[in-house]
Each structure stands twice: as C-alpha cells, then as structure tokens.
Amino acid sequence: MAGSSKLHIAMFPWLAFGHMIPYLELAKLIAQKGHKISFISTPRNTDRLPKLHPSISPLITFVKLSLPQVENLSKDAEATADVPYDKVQYLKQACDDLKEPLSKFLETCDDLDCILFYFAPYWLPDIATSLGIPSVFFSIFTAAMLSYVKPASGIDDRSKPEDFTIPPKWVTFPTNVVFRLFEVLRIFYQTLAGNVVSDLYRTQxxxxxxxxxxxxxxxxxxxxxxxxLEEIHGKPVIPVGVLATTVYDTGVENEAWRSIKDWLDKQKQGSVVYIAFGSEAKPSQVELTEIALGLELSGLPFFWVLRKHRGSADTELIELPEGFEERTKAQGLVWTSWAPQLKILAHDSVGGFLTHSGWSSVVEALQHARALILLTFLADQGINARVLEDKKMGYSIPRNEKNGYFTRDSVAESLRLVMEKEEGKIYRDKVKEMKPLFADKDRQDKYVDKLVDHLRSHGRTKKIKN
Incomplete structure (x- = not known):
C-alpha cells in the first residue's frame, strides 16, 4: 500500500469496560489520522461507551452484534460489570457463540486491512487467516503481564498455584515481578486452569x-x-503507548460531577484519598469493613466510589459498617453511583489513590501524578502492583500471603505513609517524575504513527471467498 493510503481497521475487544475503553482510545487516535474503524461489540455495551467528538465520529462505526443467550446468563448481561465474578465464565461462552455472526461481518468487509482482538475469541485468528485479513493480538495489559503466557514453542509445567509465584522459565532476567500466592488462588481455576477453556489457554x-x-x-x-515478548513469540511486538483516557467535553456539566466537585473544592490541595476498585473488583464483606474502618482510623479526607454489587444478578450485597457514614460525614464522602473518575483524579484536592491496580486506573492516576496505594483483587492487578512496587511508584497494603487478609490498622498506616509521612515521600516524588511519560500527547501520537505504519505494511493481501 502507498504510504498515504487510509486504512480500515476492525476492533473486537473483550466484553469488559476496562478493555473496551482502551480499545476506543486507540480507535480515536487512529481515526484522528483519517483512518476508518469498525468497532465491534454488543448493542448494550456500545450504547454505554463514551460519546465521540464530532470530528472523528464519521470515521468510527459501531458494529452491534447481538450477544447469544446462554444458560446462567441474564438477558441484559453483556459486560463483566453486569455479572458476579463467578458468572463471567458464561459471558465467555456467549462470546464464543459470536463466532458465526462475526465471521459473516468480516466476510462482507472487502476493504478491511486488519482486525485487533484480545484473549477471549481465541478462534478469531483462524477466521481472519481464511479471509486473508491480518490479525493483531492487542493486549490492554502490560508486557510484563503478557510475558507470563507460555510461548508456542515453550514447555509449561506450571500446574499448581505456587508455580505462578515465581518467574516463568522463559524470563531471561532477574525480576521481582510475580504473583503473590493469594492473588493466584483468587483467579487460578477460572483464569489459569478453567474446566472448559481457561483464560490462559485463550491467550496462548x-x-x-x-x-x-x-x-x-x-x-x-x-x-x-x-x-x-518479541524474543519468545518470534513475531512483531508493537507498543502503542499508554492510551491515557480522554473524554469529549460537551460543555454541559453533569449533575453528579457538580455535586462531587462542590465537595472536592472545599478540601485542601493534595489532601484527599480517592478510593475506587473499577468495574469488576468487588471486596468481600470482611474486606469492605476493614477498608472502611481503616479509612476512618487514618483521619484523612476521602472520596470513595463504592460498588455494592456487580449487576442485577449479584445478590450478595456488601454493606458499610453500621454508623460509618454518620461518623465520617465531616471526613469523607461515599458515592454509590457512577462517578467521573478522570475528573476526580484531575482535581487539585486529590493527593492519593487507593486502587485495585487495574492498568487503566493506574494510567489515569499517573497522568495526574497521584500517589498510589495498592490493593489487588483480580486478573493482571498483582503483576501491575509488583511493577509499580519495583519502580517505587506504588505501595501495597500489607496482607497475609495465603488468604490476602489485611487489617484496618494496615489500611490506615499505609494511607498515612503514602499521603503524609517522610518515608512515603519516595512514592509521591516518583509519580511526579513519571507524569510526563503518561501525559505526553506527542509521545503517544508517535506510538500510534508507528502502529499505523506496521498495520499498513502488514495489511491484507488477499480475500478468499467461499
């Protein structure tokens, strides 16, 4: 293809907003360069995505594929945020049933140059190859996390949880970036050793x-x-930048944000701890109680976005300790509905972020130089936490190695250490030092240019029709 030719790129992210949003960020950056995007997801997910700026909306087409109904999955469940953790496996089954409608869509796209996908549709590369469409495995996780996946030519004898608390054999340099035992135990049977198709197998x-x-x-x-990654897989590995989240500002101030901003405006600069654990992580009742009482003990101002359940099918509600909100009404605010995380993190009164270590949340915090207090729950969060600990960019709340238990005292002490104490200054300083890397739009733009160049040079070569 000519160097100035415009591309048509399809994207099929996993059915989780922590995945769809980074895909959409990349789609927006590519569309800004004049390329066409077909963004494939389900109707309800698509309707819940952030609105696009009018300048790029003509170049991004949302392709809505109805999610097939499977047993044990409620009719309105189309994303991981809609279901309890133990029901996510059925969402993957429904995703597998999208194989035929997705194939039919791809067959109609004569001008499609490539498709980007993530772990769940492990069957997609075969379909793309049969149609002469290059496929790109686009990981919204870090390279460190992806390096824990067995190379095609490697031997993987990891069979028990403890095996994942040491670096894999194919890691060729010394590293402390490993899962802790309690992190592996929480995800082992679904993510690593699933009874049907495990996440690890899908990724491999x-x-x-x-x-x-x-x-x-x-x-x-x-x-x-x-x-x-490039060495062990023997194929091109393209970093696309950190994809810091951006929001199209319509100029109309949301009522929820007005209320939140009014509270934040009354707090001292850099004094507030923001607490949020993403759309998927849900603390147990015991964990929630210790977090709440730890916040109270810390004495620090806090703004807490609390999800008490995951979707309508989640009947195990978690509740704050009796009297907590009344006792802390002068100290902090608990918010139980949607909140604009990016705007909150950007507010001058916020100094620290108690986070699950999800990569999107980490990126959003670092682009505003917010100090990180880490409390992992699922998926890649353990590896992210080790990377941040190793670089002195975040501090993990001390926990029991096997069951992950932590106390209110350890929560309070960790918050005070990172937010106020001299020994925590290294974390506050390090995130300020790293801010340019996560907020530099020119650097991000260059990474997208390199990706587009790779996609152009590896673009579709032929179309095979049945």
Whole structure:
C-alpha cells in the first residue's frame, strides 16, 4: 500500500469496560489520522461507551452484534460489570457463540486491512487467516503481564498455584515481578486452569495464531518485557503507548460531577484519598469493613466510589459498617453511583489513590501524578502492583500471603505513609517524575504513527471467498 493510503481497521475487544475503553482510545487516535474503524461489540455495551467528538465520529462505526443467550446468563448481561465474578465464565461462552455472526461481518468487509482482538475469541485468528485479513493480538495489559503466557514453542509445567509465584522459565532476567500466592488462588481455576477453556489457554492460542502483538505500553516504561515478548513469540511486538483516557467535553456539566466537585473544592490541595476498585473488583464483606474502618482510623479526607454489587444478578450485597457514614460525614464522602473518575483524579484536592491496580486506573492516576496505594483483587492487578512496587511508584497494603487478609490498622498506616509521612515521600516524588511519560500527547501520537505504519505494511493481501 502507498504510504498515504487510509486504512480500515476492525476492533473486537473483550466484553469488559476496562478493555473496551482502551480499545476506543486507540480507535480515536487512529481515526484522528483519517483512518476508518469498525468497532465491534454488543448493542448494550456500545450504547454505554463514551460519546465521540464530532470530528472523528464519521470515521468510527459501531458494529452491534447481538450477544447469544446462554444458560446462567441474564438477558441484559453483556459486560463483566453486569455479572458476579463467578458468572463471567458464561459471558465467555456467549462470546464464543459470536463466532458465526462475526465471521459473516468480516466476510462482507472487502476493504478491511486488519482486525485487533484480545484473549477471549481465541478462534478469531483462524477466521481472519481464511479471509486473508491480518490479525493483531492487542493486549490492554502490560508486557510484563503478557510475558507470563507460555510461548508456542515453550514447555509449561506450571500446574499448581505456587508455580505462578515465581518467574516463568522463559524470563531471561532477574525480576521481582510475580504473583503473590493469594492473588493466584483468587483467579487460578477460572483464569489459569478453567474446566472448559481457561483464560490462559485463550491467550496462548490467540497469540499463537495472530500476525503481530500490540501492547498498551511503551519502551520507556518496560523495555525489557517488550523485548522479551518479541524474543519468545518470534513475531512483531508493537507498543502503542499508554492510551491515557480522554473524554469529549460537551460543555454541559453533569449533575453528579457538580455535586462531587462542590465537595472536592472545599478540601485542601493534595489532601484527599480517592478510593475506587473499577468495574469488576468487588471486596468481600470482611474486606469492605476493614477498608472502611481503616479509612476512618487514618483521619484523612476521602472520596470513595463504592460498588455494592456487580449487576442485577449479584445478590450478595456488601454493606458499610453500621454508623460509618454518620461518623465520617465531616471526613469523607461515599458515592454509590457512577462517578467521573478522570475528573476526580484531575482535581487539585486529590493527593492519593487507593486502587485495585487495574492498568487503566493506574494510567489515569499517573497522568495526574497521584500517589498510589495498592490493593489487588483480580486478573493482571498483582503483576501491575509488583511493577509499580519495583519502580517505587506504588505501595501495597500489607496482607497475609495465603488468604490476602489485611487489617484496618494496615489500611490506615499505609494511607498515612503514602499521603503524609517522610518515608512515603519516595512514592509521591516518583509519580511526579513519571507524569510526563503518561501525559505526553506527542509521545503517544508517535506510538500510534508507528502502529499505523506496521498495520499498513502488514495489511491484507488477499480475500478468499467461499
């Protein structure tokens, strides 16, 4: 293709907003360069995505594929945020049933140059190959996390949880970036050793079948892990930048934000701890109680976005300790509905972020230089926490190694250490030092240019019709 030719790129992210939003961020950046995007998801998910700026909306087409109904999955459940954790496996089954409608859509796209996907549709590369469409495994996780997936040519003898608390054999350099035992135990049987199709198998097959790997990261942040990925998989690995979240501001101030901003405006600069654990992580009742009482003990001002359940099918509600909100009404605010995280993190009164270590939340915090207090729950969060600990960019609340238990005292002490104490100054200073890397739009733009160049040079070569 000519160097100035415009591309048509399809994207099929996993059915989780922590995945769809970074895909949409990349779609927006590519569309700003004049390329066309077909963003594939389900109707309800698509309708809940952030609105696009009018300048790029003509270039991004949302392709809505109805999610097939499967047993044990409620009719309105189309994303991980809609279901309890133990029901996510049925969402993956429904995603597998999208194989035929997705194939039919791809067959109609004569001008499609490539498709980006993530772990769940491990069957997609075979379909793309049969149609002459290059497929790109686009990981919204870091290269460090992706490096825990077995290479196609490697031997993986990891069979028990303890095996994942040490670096895999194919990691060629010393590292402390490993899961802790309680983190593995929480995800082992669904993520690593599923009874039907595990997440690990899906990821391995997706990487094995794709033409290239794209990673939501940059060389300045984890060069050794990006290089390792290319070495062990023997195919191009393209960092696409950190994809800091952006929001199209319509100029109309949301009522919820007005109320939140009014409270934040009354707090001292850098004094507030913001607490949020994303759309998927849900503390147990015991954990919630310790977090709440730890916040109270810390004496620090706080703004807490609390999700008490995951979707309508989640009947196990978690509740704050009796009298907590009354006792802390002069100290903090608990918010139980949607809140604009990016605007909150950007507010001058926020100094720290108690987070689950989800990569999107970490990126959003670092682009505003907010100090990180880490409390992991699921998926890649343990690896992210180790990377941040290793770089002195975050401090993890001390926990029991096997069951992950932590106390209100450890919560309070950790918050005070990172927010106020001299020994925590290293974390406050480090995030300020790293801010340019996560907020530099020119750097991000160059990474997208390189990705587009790769996609152009590896673009579709032929179309095979049945």
């Amino acid at each position: 097959e997706g990487i094995k079948g794709c033409d290239m790997i794209a990673v939501r990261s940059c060389m300045e942040f984890e060069p050794e892990w990006l290089q390792l």
